[in-house]
Every structure is written in structure tokens, then in C-alpha cells.
Amino acid sequence: MRAWVFLLLVMTTGTAAATSLSQEERCLAQNIYFEARGESAFGQLAVGLVTMNRVFSGSFPDTVCQVVWQRRQFSWTHDGKSDRPVDKDAWDKAVKIARHVYNNYETIRDKNLDYTKGAMYYYAPDLADPYWARVKEQTLKVGGHVFLRGKDNS
Numbered sequence: 001m002r003a004w005v006f007l008l009l010v011m012t013t014g015t016a017a018a019t020s021l022s023q024e025e026r027c028l029a030q031n032i033y034f035e036a037r038g039e040s041a042f043g044q045l046a047v048g049l050v051t052m053n054r055v056f057s058g059s060f061p062d063t064v065c066q067v068v069w070q071r072r073q074f075s076w077t078h079d080g081k082s083d084r085p086v087d088k089d090a091w092d093k094a095v096k097i098a099r100h101v102y103n104n105y106e107t108i109r110d111k112n113l114d115y116t117k118g119a120m121y122y123y124a125p126d127l128a129d130p131y132w133a134r135v136k137e138q139t140l141k142v143g144g145h146v147f148l149r150g151k152d153n154s
């Protein structure tokens with residue numbers, strides 16, 4: 001299935017209903033919102049996939065919230081700003097994407113629908129030039145983010 005078909009399914013099924021989010025879905029939605037709310041739905045979905053790739057990798061903590069709040073992994077978690085979403089439309093979109101990725105990740109992985117190709121890292125080249133990116137393999141560029149994985153797929 002092409003990435004655009006998959007994304008169309010995400011964006012046209014279900015409801016956002018942020019009030020019924022599990023804690024793990026909320027952490028994933030926050031990460032998508034704060035890391036990529038200005039990006040396209042493809043870019044936001046890619047951030048969600050990276051987060052879930054980390055959860056299932058064995059090299060990072062094994063829950064979404066632990067991955068998101070792991071020390072200094074995502075800039076929004078230590079920038080000193082409020083962690084409360086203020087843009088309702090952007091939050092609803094992040095919730096919808098997060099809920100879908102969280103509840104369907106194993107199927108996404110098993111059916112080879114992860115268009116980030118297993119990426120576990122990303123950065124915004126307009127904002128940073130991280131030293132660690134030089135030893136990673138680029139798998140995708142979407143909007144303002146470059147997605148990477150270790151050369152040994154880690």
C-alpha cells in the first residue's frame with residue numbers, strides 16, 4: 001500500500017476525541033504535536049512512526065511515554081515552554097494520527113507500511129546539525145525533517 005493511501009485512511013477514519021486518550025496515546029500525540037505540528041500529515045505520521053519504532057527497538061525504553069520523556073531526546077520536553085497544546089485543530093490532527101499509529105503499529109510494521117524504513121531518529125536541518133546524524137543512514141526527508149536509522153538498522 002502506498003504511503004498516501006495509508007495516510008488517507010488515517011485522516012478519514014475515526015474521530016479525534018482527545019478526552020478518551022490513553023496515557024500512551026496522549027504522550028504520542030504530544031510528541032507529534034510539539035515536534036511536527038507545522039508539518040504535513042505525512043511528516044507528522046513519520047514522527048509518530050519514529051516514536052513507535054523506538055518503543056519496539058529494544059534499544060530505547062519500552063513504553064511511548066518513557067521514549068518521549070527520555071532525557072533530552074525531543075527538544076520540546078526540555079525547552080522550558082508549556083507542554084499544553086494551544087492550537088485545537090493541530091492538536092486534533094495529532095491525536096488522530098497518534099491514535100492510529102499507536103493502535104495499528106504492529107500491522108504497519110508487519111505489512112511493511114513504515115515509509116520511514118525503520119527510522120529511529122530525525123532532525124530539522126534548518127535548526128540543527130547534530131553530530132550523531134553523520135553516522136546514520138538517511139531514510140526519508142519530509143518537510144523540514146530528515147529521518148535516519150543506524151547503519152546497522154538501529
